[in-house]
Amino acid sequence: MIAVLALLLLQAQPSDRAAQRFADLDLNEDGSIERDEVRARFDFEASAEATYAAARQSTKASAPRPAIRAPRSDWAAADAWFAAADKNGDGRVTPAELNRHLQTAPDASGGE
16 A cells, blocks of 8 residues: 555656646746747846855945846757657647656756
8 A cells, every 4th residue: 555655656757747747837827838038037047046156255244245147148058958848749738748858957056
């Protein structure tokens, strides 16, 4: 019985993970993820990382902060992720496509 429950839990995790990632990436909440939404997510992650890196470089609050380098202008990583996730090539990633993508590829969209 415990083994069956453990198996069910393992099978449910990709769907839960996919649902969470889908909600995170579907910025306009239209039920699909477009390339621009993926680019915005990658840009957000780059901006957040740049902001935190600049804050860590300051030794005290009154010290001038270094310039923050963002937003991202090279979309190669975001576009590659989108192309891999868009299984049917229609320009939109559905929840089912994202679930399949997360089961077969690591999630490099900034989430995990």
